[in-house]
Amino acid sequence: MIIQPEFNLDKVWENTWESLSKGIATQGHPFKTPVFISFRKNYPIGRVVVLRDLDNDKQFWFYTDSRSEKVKYLERMPVGNFVFYDSASMVQIRIMAKISIHKEDEVAKQLWEAIPDNQRADYGGDFAPGVTLQGPEEQTHDGKMGYYFCALCCSPFEMEVLQLRPGEGHLKVRYEKSTTGWTQQWIAP
Numbered sequence: 001m002i003i004q005p006e007f008n009l010d011k012v013w014e015n016t017w018e019s020l021s022k023g024i025a026t027q028g029h030p031f032k033t034p035v036f037i038s039f040r041k042n043y044p045i046g047r048v049v050v051l052r053d054l055d056n057d058k059q060f061w062f063y064t065d066s067r068s069e070k071v072k073y074l075e076r077m078p079v080g081n082f083v084f085y086d087s088a089s090m091v092q093i094r095i096m097a098k099i100s101i102h103k104e105d106e107v108a109k110q111l112w113e114a115i116p117d118n119q120r121a122d123y124g125g126d127f128a129p130g131v132t133l134q135g136p137e138e139q140t141h142d143g144k145m146g147y148y149f150c151a152l153c154c155s156p157f158e159m160e161v162l163q164l165r166p167g168e169g170h171l172k173v174r175y176e177k178s179t180t181g182w183t184q185q186w187i188a189p
């Protein structure tokens with residue numbers, strides 16, 4: 001289990017990041033495809049994304065189309081919430097993160113170059129995401145593939161970990177980033 005009553009919170013922290021790191025590196029693991037919630041106008045909206053990397057600075061990376069609505073609103077409100085759940089270990093992880101948008105910059109260019117040709121069509125059809133189509137065949141990929149490629153770098157500033165233990169009492173901890181580092185506490189589940 002990621003959390004046990006006798007664990008100290010440093011151990012839970014290490015267990016959590018290790019689980020996230022392994023999960024994100026494993027095709028098909030639920031931690032690779034969390035729900036990402038951001039703002040659309042004044043209300044929240046979530047969607048599933050594929051995490052491409054968890055880097056050494058504990059930043060999550062995922063890719064999208066720069067014309068998508070989420071990018072437009074993230075430019076105004078650059079925060080998002082990830083929700084992960086692994087039913088095998090019965091662990092939910094909720095992470096608040098600041099979002100940096102990389103489009104048409106050196107970072108985006110380098111990441112784009114690493115994407116295999118057969119996956120490039122996933123980023124940038126000729127019609128922007130959300131545009132009404134007469135039918136599915138109307139979407140084509142003849143234009144500037146790569147031009148709309150966008151990488152989102154997500155830096156956590158709050159994390160809650162919930163370990164379900166049916167019949168034994170669930171366990172929950174919260175970590176918050178402050179100017180001096182991360183604080184940690186047990187909270188009621």
Ligand SMILES: Cc1cc2nc3c(=O)[nH]c(=O)nc-3n(C[C@H](O)[C@H](O)[C@H](O)COP(=O)(O)O)c2cc1C
Pocket residue numbers: 033045046047048049050051062063064065068069070071129130
């Ligand atoms: C398993 C799965 C993985 C997905 N991965 C991504 C992704 O990495 N990036 C992305 O922009 N959309 C991804 N999508 C599509 C989004 O869920 C969403 O439909 C799309 O990004 C449009 O969202 P928006 O209207 O909020 O911009 C994925 C969907 C599924 C079902």
